Amino acid sequence: MVITGAGIITALGRGWKTNAAGFRAGTTAFRPVTLFDVSRQRAKIAAEIDLPADLPATRLSGNKLRRLNRAARMLLLAAHEAWEQSGWRPEEPLPMVLGTTSGEMSLGQDYLRQALHTPGDFKRQATRVAYYQVQSPALILCDAFDFQGPLTIISNACASGANAIGHAFETVRSGRAPRVLTGGYDALCQLTFAGFDSLQALAPTPCRPFDAQRNGLTLGEGAAVLTLETLAGAKKRDAEILGEIIGYGAATDTHHLTQPHPEGRAALAAMNAACAGAGLAPEQVDYVNAHGTATPQNDATESAAINRWAGARARHLPVSSTKAGIGHLLGAAGAAEAVVCLMALRGQWLPPASSLTTPDPACQFQLVRQPVDAKVDIALSNSFGFGGANASLVFRRWL
């Protein structure tokens, strides 16, 4: 199973090149929230994207283009980049498997606000209903580039993007489709921001994953898209291969709706299943892109799971959480972090978390804190979500 296209947009910027430079340097992209009022919230920062005014040429009408909101724009930009790189043509059916937690929720908020405040005013309400739904940005993507394939939306909270890629991987591997466009997207919105703030999960300062003094996560937004296909299909087109996906594991943590089991049993099960599927032992993994949200509980649980999973290898195993740079992208996180793994495999470097000052002593592994070149042949990416959705993906360098 090979990856022949990757597109990404985060607060670091638009596209592979800009993001690779940012991740390699450990750049952070946090700033005060401007999209909605956070004056009465505990946290006031996020990794917002400055969306470009220009979009690639599409088949969308002017009316539809005007109605594009943040999530749809991000998805469109990331998908276009991946699509262009893959060299695919739209004639064949193209299954899409995407992950998101809230789609275009800001429109849902607008709908409710108007319904409550001016109940007799129905102006634009139907449009809001139509466009806020999670499938809407993906259907717009179909129209934009004439994609015809079936669309599957997985909403497993913060593991959505990883589960989407995992399902796409299984779809191609089992022969149910020769190619799949997959990834995740999520835009910042007030409901989600206030939700995480209500749980006191948001840090008032930029997040510091795996730091002993960590004090919560920082939200971000973005989209990342991959084109997966069989090796035979890629070779037939003489396509450039960015890397391979070779393992996917998923498990459910039943401990609590928002808190992981302290021992990280499901995280361990997901990593083990992904490696078993890939036919690898932990000793063969060169880098782990951790879920690493920077909440005290998540990082403690994940540390415990990685320590157990890696065993003796842990002492020399490089681990980082790139949420230190772009925040937590929720439904897009697993997809963006998959692209980061591909970047590391392609560029032979490790993405540092430069905000880390005092490594949590519970981490028996090597936390990547400085930009560094390294031999990276195998990378594993973890994504864990509310509700206990745990997913791990394994990627291999293409030589």
Add this chain to the structure above:
Amino acid sequence: MSAVFIHGLGAVSPAGWGVAALLGALEKNQPLPVETLTRPGWEKKLSVRSVPPPLSRLDFLSHPRLRRAGTLSQHTLAAALEALGTDAAPVQAGALRLGVIVCTMAGSVAYSRRFYEEVLQEPATASPLIFPETVFNAPASHLAAYLNSPAINATLVGDEGAFLQGLAMAAGWLDEDRADGCVVVGAEELDWIIADAVRLFRRSAVYTGGAGALYMKKQSSARTVLSAVTDSFSFTKSQNRTTAARKVRGQLGEGRADELLCDSETDRSVWLDWPGRRLSPKTIVGDSFAALSAWQCVIACDEIRKQHCSCASVSVVGSNQQAIGARFVSPESSDL
């Protein structure tokens, strides 16, 4: 797709809690009574059908996870547990790996509305107890927690067709040996905000909540087999609803005189020449996105189980995303 047995069925609907109540309503062939729901600040009432209270207290509500769980989760659990039947015990004992797939379109709208209303009033004091319940996968998580099931779990969000996509995903998991059995639930809940939104698109719609569930296994003595799920045909600029529905028809086949069609009352023109019997639960119970398509499948399977027909096709032409179909047969069917 390999054939998969439908080992159990479950339903919660405005007809009551359980498959029997749903089937009873269908048998009477009379639309269930319509009630009205108040939309704050608006003098007109919304026409809806609500799920009646359960006849006895739901046992699962005593589980610590479910004390705050909303209606959507309650519907999900009730339908799933009915479908699982005695297999719930081996799942809880860790002897059976159960894949969980919950499909929904609107999700937990009641809690989402309530939480955002709190945010609008005072974001600094919005309830941390409500927010986690707004997440789409809360019902799937609660179900897995109640069953103590650590196996793979997914929530699919989309229009009515998502439930049939869930069936195909479950069949894939069983093929890949990710689970020994899979329960697929289509669930929705009733709230004024969603009934109001539906009314903007379909004036005559009578919205309701509920859930339907199919429990699938590779090996079973069950009388029903899922033999096929068609491709999902998305509604796009170059493929409208009717074209998509025709493609589903093309994959399901012409139909036979002894074949039931359980449809969604949309794009009926595509099915005008269907040679067999037809059932449309929507006319009896109302509109309910993923729950409705789940009820269609429950009814189709039950008809085969009771040997009222040897095979049944389900056609779903969704609200805004896709047309998709499924075919169920008896294990003795030559179509397998």
